[in-house]
Amino acid sequence: AQSVTQPDIHITVSEGASLELRCNYSYGATPYLFWYVQSPGQGLQLLLKYFSGDTLVQGIKGFEAEFKRSQSSFNLRKPSVHWSDAAEYFCAVGEISGGFKTIFGAGTRLFVKA
Amino acid sequence: NAGVTQTPKFQVLKTGQSMTLQCAQDMNHNSMYWYRQDPGMGLRLIYYSASEGTTDKGEVPNGYNVSRLNKREFSLRLESAAPSQTSVYFCASRPGWFFGQGTRLTVV
Numbered sequence: 074a075q076s077v078t079q080p081d082i083h084i085t086v087s088e089g090a091s092l093e094l095r096c097n098y099s100y101g102a103t104p105y106l107f108w109y110v111q112s113p114g115q116g117l118q119l120l121l122k123y124f125s126g127d128t129l130v131q132g133i134k135g136f137e138a139e140f141k142r143s144q145s146s147f148n149l150r151k152p153s154v155h156w157s158d159a160a161e162y163f164c165a166v167g168e169i170s171g172g173f174k175t176i177f178g179a180g181t182r183l184f185v186k187a
Numbered sequence: 188n189a190g191v192t193q194t195p196k197f198q199v200l201k202t203g204q205s206m207t208l209q210c211a212q213d214m215n216h217n218s219m220y221w222y223r224q225d226p227g228m229g230l231r232l233i234y235y236s237a238s239e240g241t242t243d244k245g246e247v248p249n250g251y252n253v254s255r256l257n258k259r260e261f262s263l264r265l266e267s268a269a270p271s272q273t274s275v276y277f278c279a280s281r282p283g284w285f286f287g288q289g290t291r292l293t294v295v
Contacts (some may be wrong), residue, residue, distance in 0.1 A: 077229075114286055116277060116288045117279075117286040122284075163229060170270060174235060179227055179228055179229040
């Protein structure tokens with residue numbers, strides 16, 4: 074069965090420091106991969122997605138992610154974190170099975186310290 | 188504003204009561220989804236509808252029913268609410284690309 078693992082429940086980084094959030098997936102075929110961000114009390118916003126092609130994907134708000142098939146990973150990165158990036162981040166894999174479904178990881182909460 | 192609209196935003200139910208969560212999208216998307224979000228568990232798919240007139244079970248369908256009323260609307264019904272259904276519910280359209288703001292449901 075398809076699954077998504079986000080190993081870090083929470084991460085704290087200093088403002089201005091670089092960020093990497095880890096995501097590993099289990100999927101038999103070429104996956105559709107997503108990263109979402111959720112601010113407190115809000116819905117989810119799509120940061121970026123990977124369907125095919127270039128394995129380095131650029132998203133909104135200065136985020137990028139790299140698909141590494143050999144490691145079954147899709148880690149999210151940002152070179153310099155801003156205080157407004159504090160939120161919860163979800164990695165997800167999409168599968169086509171009687172329709173398109175998205176399976177989410179448990180999330181990583183990002184704290185940003187001044 | 189274009190997007191996914193959920194109602195209500197908050198609801199408190201007593202155990203055994205019923206209610207329907209409403210979701211509407213104005214983007215002419217074929218696919219719509221209902222998720223629940225619980226702490227430490229991410230989002231879990233309850234039901235989805237790949238197109239108007241079709242619905243399918245997701246990971247956690249027990250205790251829920253859905254109706255795809257038309258292309259715009261996809262409702263989620265709790266026939267007999269239980270405390271285990273206390274959660275935040277999100278509706279989405281397309282393959283998870285657009286989410287509503289959520290409904291925070293408490294069952295006491």
